[in-house]
Amino acid sequence: MDNRFTLKDFIFAVLLLLIIGAAVMAMSQFNYVNQQVIALSNQIKTLNEQQLAQTQLLQQIVQHGLRIQSGNGKTPSASQKDIRETLPDGTRYVCYPNPPLLPHNPYSLPDYARGDWLVENLGEQPRTLAPFVARDEGATIVQGWVQESLLSRDPLTLKWEPWLARSYRISPNGLKITFKIRRRACFSNGQPVTAQDVLFSYNTMMNPGVDDAPQRVYLNDVKSCRAVGKRTVVFMFKHPYFKSLEVVGGISVLPESVYKFKKASEFNKRGRLLVGSGPYMFDKWTGGEIVLVRNPRYWGPLPTFNRIIYRFIQNPQAALQAFLAGQIDTDSPQPSQWIKYIKQPEFAKTHHCYKFLTPAAGYEFVCWNLKKPEFKDRLTRTALCMLVDRNAIIKTFLHGLAQPMTGPFNPLSPQNDPNIKSIPYDPAKAKALLQRAGWKMGPDGILQRDGKPFKFQILLPSRDPLIQNICVYMKQQFAKAGIDMNVQPLEFSVMIEKIDNRQFSSFFLGWSGGIESDPYQIWDSACYADKGSNAGDFDNAQADKLIAEGRREMNTAKRMAIWHKFQAIVYREQPYMFLFTSEALMFINQRFHNTAPVGKFGPLEANWFVPLKQQKYQ
Amino acid sequence: MTTYIIRRLLLMIPTLLGMTFMLFAVVRFAPGLTTGGGQFSAGIMQSRQAQKQEQEIMERRLHLVDKNGHPISLVMQYILWLKSTCEGHLGTSIVYQEPVLTLIEQRLPVTLTINAIAMAVIYLVSIPGGLITALNQGRLIDRGYGFLSLALYSLPVIWLGSTVLGFLANPQYFNWFPSAGLHSTNTGNMTFFRYIADYLYHIVLPIVCSVYGGFAFLSKQIRGSILENLQQDYVRTARAKGLPESTVLMRHVFRNSLLNLITLTGMSLPGLLSGSVIIEQIFSINGMGRLAYTSTLARDLPVIQDLALVGSVLTLLSYLAVDICYHLADPRVTYG
Numbered sequence: 025m026d027n028r029f030t031l032k033d034f035i036f037a038v039l040l041l042l043i044i045g046a047a048v049m050a051m052s053q054f055n056y057v058n059q060q061v062i063a064l065s066n067q068i069k070t071l072n073e074q075q076l077a078q079t080q081l082l083q084q085i086v087q088h089g090l091r092i093q094s095g096n097g098k099t100p101s102a103s104q105k106d107i108r109e110t111l112p113d114g115t116r117y118v119c120y121p122n123p124p125l126l127p128h129n130p131y132s133l134p135d136y137a138r139g140d141w142l143v144e145n146l147g148e149q150p151r152t153l154a155p156f157v158a159r160d161e162g163a164t165i166v167q168g169w170v171q172e173s174l175l176s177r178d179p180l181t182l183k184w185e186p187w188l189a190r191s192y193r194i195s196p197n198g199l200k201i202t203f204k205i206r207r208r209a210c211f212s213n214g215q216p217v218t219a220q221d222v223l224f225s226y227n228t229m230m231n232p233g234v235d236d237a238p239q240r241v242y243l244n245d246v247k248s249c250r251a252v253g254k255r256t257v258v259f260m261f262k263h264p265y266f267k268s269l270e271v272v273g274g275i276s277v278l279p280e281s282v283y284k285f286k287k288a289s290e291f292n293k294r295g296r297l298l299v300g301s302g303p304y305m306f307d308k309w310t311g312g313e314i315v316l317v318r319n320p321r322y323w324g325p326l327p328t329f330n331r332i333i334y335r336f337i338q339n340p341q342a343a344l345q346a347f348l349a350g351q352i353d354t355d356s357p358q359p360s361q362w363i364k365y366i367k368q369p370e371f372a373k374t375h376h377c378y379k380f381l382t383p384a385a386g387y388e389f390v391c392w393n394l395k396k397p398e399f400k401d402r403l404t405r406t407a408l409c410m411l412v413d414r415n416a417i418i419k420t421f422l423h424g425l426a427q428p429m430t431g432p433f434n435p436l437s438p439q440n441d442p443n444i445k446s447i448p449y450d451p452a453k454a455k456a457l458l459q460r461a462g463w464k465m466g467p468d469g470i471l472q473r474d475g476k477p478f479k480f481q482i483l484l485p486s487r488d489p490l491i492q493n494i495c496v497y498m499k500q501q502f503a504k505a506g507i508d509m510n511v512q513p514l515e516f517s518v519m520i521e522k523i524d525n526r527q528f529s530s531f532f533l534g535w536s537g538g539i540e541s542d543p544y545q546i547w548d549s550a551c552y553a554d555k556g557s558n559a560g561d562f563d564n565a566q567a568d569k570l571i572a573e574g575r576r577e578m579n580t581a582k583r584m585a586i587w588h589k590f591q592a593i594v595y596r597e598q599p600y601m602f603l604f605t606s607e608a609l610m611f612i613n614q615r616f617h618n619t620a621p622v623g624k625f626g627p628l629e630a631n632w633f634v635p636l637k638q639q640k641y642q
Numbered sequence: 643m644t645t646y647i648i649r650r651l652l653l654m655i656p657t658l659l660g661m662t663f664m665l666f667a668v669v670r671f672a673p674g675l676t677t678g679g680g681q682f683s684a685g686i687m688q689s690r691q692a693q694k695q696e697q698e699i700m701e702r703r704l705h706l707v708d709k710n711g712h713p714i715s716l717v718m719q720y721i722l723w724l725k726s727t728c729e730g731h732l733g734t735s736i737v738y739q740e741p742v743l744t745l746i747e748q749r750l751p752v753t754l755t756i757n758a759i760a761m762a763v764i765y766l767v768s769i770p771g772g773l774i775t776a777l778n779q780g781r782l783i784d785r786g787y788g789f790l791s792l793a794l795y796s797l798p799v800i801w802l803g804s805t806v807l808g809f810l811a812n813p814q815y816f817n818w819f820p821s822a823g824l825h826s827t828n829t830g831n832m833t834f835f836r837y838i839a840d841y842l843y844h845i846v847l848p849i850v851c852s853v854y855g856g857f858a859f860l861s862k863q864i865r866g867s868i869l870e871n872l873q874q875d876y877v878r879t880a881r882a883k884g885l886p887e888s889t890v891l892m893r894h895v896f897r898n899s900l901l902n903l904i905t906l907t908g909m910s911l912p913g914l915l916s917g918s919v920i921i922e923q924i925f926s927i928n929g930m931g932r933l934a935y936t937s938t939l940a941r942d943l944p945v946i947q948d949l950a951l952v953g954s955v956l957t958l959l960s961y962l963a964v965d966i967c968y969h970l971a972d973p974r975v976t977y978g
Contacts (some may be wrong), residue, residue, distance in 0.1 A: 061835050066831075295738070
């Protein structure tokens with residue numbers, strides 16, 4: 025065997041060194057070019073900033089004359105008269121010559137400055153950003169900056185106000201809604217927002233091939249949508265429906281020129297195409313973040329931040345640490361994290377910490393299968409509710425960061441009747457009620473009725489330890505009264521299948537909320553059949569009648585009275601054990617100013633700003 | 643050899659067919675409904691009409707019903723799926739609304755990079771480790787290394803991951819590493835070298851969690867192999883003819899011991915493409931592991947089926963590659 029280092033080996037080694045050297049030199053050269061590109065892009069950014077400042081100045085001059093520059097602190101919309109009136113024939117007419125500015129808007133504050141980035145955490149990465157098709161909460165947040173609708177909800181009054189629309193008019197019978205679009209509203213590509221774009225957006229939503237079934241069902245009552253001229257859109261409805269204004273006024277308006285498609289599947293698959301008339305433009309979506317940049321052509325007040333970046337940190341511990349390290353600017357902590365950090369005086373001083381309940385928050389509940397003999401009478405259901413101390417659940421498992429529910433409506437929603445009080449925790453009274461309902465203690469310590477023991481199973485999603493802990497607590501409480509509850513955690517998809525097939529006695533789940541929700545889907549007796557959402561078979565003729573009346577009633581005050589009556593029936597019947605609605609928790613980096621919660625919606629990012637000296641990202 | 647390769651490739655066809663049948667059966671008979679994106683993330687149910695419409699779309703996409711809405715038999719469903727897969731259409735995800743191939747393209751580079759680096763680190767530590775412990779059999783260094791590597795092997799990754807995250811990426815203890823993601827937010831302003839450094843800085847903790855459990859297995863394999871080779875006749879012959887001990891060890895024993903590595907490396911190749919769900923979850927990395935996990939929970943059948951299929955094909959190809967490499971590395975191995 026020849027072990028000598030030969031000429032051949034030498035040449036090979038030299039060649040290898042040459043290749044390595046060339047690679048290093050190429051990388052250095054690339055690095056140098058990269059530096060030059062960054063320097064150049066920084067110059068372009070500076071130029072853009074200057075251009076933005078000029079655009080802003082021009083906008084102020086054109087829209088409001090010199091009044092803003094004189095610093096009198098009045099909002100632009102105050103300069104022109106807003107109209108909100110009911111005409112003699114019953115037509116409701118609302119006109120805002122200028123889009124309403126958010127309450128507590130920052131523009132007139134002395135240290136207000138544009139610039140800096142807002143870096144937030146979305147948790148889970150959205151599955152798609154395609155309008156109408158995307159359903160995750162994260163996608164909705166991102167879309168909210170880029171796309172706008174004809175109306176927007178006022179955070180103080182919770183009413184729908186004109187936004188892309190300058191005005192809207194509702195006919196006396198509620199069957200016709202006419203929108204007039206603002207003249208200066210335009211998309212980020214510079215094209216004006218027209219009635220044709222609204223029509224295109226509506227038609228896209230109604231296209232059966234477009235994967236937006238959950239949203240499309242809300243438009244089933246729309247008879248037609250017409251574009252009249254360039255800026256007028258008319259929606260006709262089959263029946264009066266209290267959510268008519270919301271469902272059509274809330275449609276995201278898409279630019280037809282960008283989104284037009286031949287096959288619906290094309291539209292579904294454009295998960296990374298996001299264009300609209302909003303204050304920010306979609307820039308990129310990499311594996312780790314979604315980047316939005318300011319829309320320099322925005323038709324409203326120029327937005328504050330240069331960029332908004334959304335990262336995807338699923339682990340709550342990692343998210344909090346990233347927040348503490350300044351890698352993200354906000355965090356929604358877990359209740360246990362909130363309790364731990366809020367107690368530290370230094371932390372509370374150096375961060376903005378907010379907890380608040382929003383009227384759109386959902387609630388947790390236990391649904392009883394009313395077809396099962398053990399749950400058929402309301403005395404038993406009420407007794408079960410009395411056996412569970414919901415205040416103790418909130419205090420122990422949620423660190424007091426939730427509120428008990430008295431019915432299907434959020435405590436902050438006008439739908440909720442504040443006079444209805446939560447069913448008290450009263451085991452003695454519960455036992456008396458169970459006795460009245462015909463339950464007698466058996467020899468094995470389990471209650472019996474008609475020879476059958478009070479034993480049942482509760483289904484719950486296996487991924488949620490909080491729900492599991494609550495169910496174990498409930499099991500102990502029920503056992504004290506002689507009721508045997510078997511806790512059965514299941515994977516979510518398996519659990520839904522069992523609920524759909526009505527193979528359950530009871531289940532623990534949550535409903536998402538709405539400021540004014542339509543009770544039909546969950547509570548109308550017609551929604552039991554065909555795998556409907558009234559899984560427990562709540563069948564009450566009086567409640568059905570009230571739901572039908574409420575859905576047709578266009579007068580808000582009268583409708584709220586109907587919902588209150590409906591809530592009283594649900595309270596009396598107790599088809600669910602209504603548990604709690606959780607409070608939202610938020611930590612915000614100290615460099616952001618004007619972060620105080622606005623109305624009932626909590627802190628609104630559109631109001632935040634960073635004074636020039638504290639800006640972190642240039 | 644060529645005949646052997648052709649024969650093996652032909653044999654793969656029935657094996658693959660069997661695999662596809664098993665895959666299809668397991669996925670289709672598993673309990674649970676495809677819950678779609680919104681339901682899964684929010685943990686809520688949808689309205690009745692929406693559910694119905696979604697169900698119809700899904701049934702069409704999964705070949706459960708024909709164009710007229712009539713149900714298709716299970717055997718026909720399997721044939722249709724096989725046909726579209728053979729034509730190169732890997733299916734479209736129900737949850738993500740994107741072709742499975744695109745989903746793999748997005749996530750594979752992330753997983754592949756981390757796994758490749760982790761694998762390199764494991765080999766760089768384990769090979770010298772195995773060699774040194776074999777040469778010092780029974781001594782303190784052998785026992786110490788064995789104990790340490792086994793101790794590391796025994797640590798659950800979920801515990802170690804959470805611990806290093808809680809202590810080494812926490813401003814309240816040691817803020818040495820970032821707690822999540824693979825890049826900083828302002829990478830656009832970074833130069834090339836800075837970008838690479840930023841990336842490496844971000845993957846330190848995930849790599850640590852990926853590698854520590856791998857040392858024990860590989861080191862022990864190499865150690866055992868070296869000890870076995872040291873007792874072979876050819877080693878005695880080499881020493882008898884006066885070769886220096888270093889030459890005996892490095893040229894003969896070590897080289898022959900590495901043959902075992904071919905099998906180990908070949909078997910771990912498919913694993914390169916599948917990420918660790920736990921590590922990706924702890925460090926917020928969007929890789930293949932998370933894709934498989936979320937798709938399974940949401941019953942995203944096209945993604946589950948196609949990921950498993952890709953994994954099966956790669957495993958078969960890896961085994962073939964292992965056999966070929968054996969032949970190339972060791973002339974004693976022949977295939978008739």
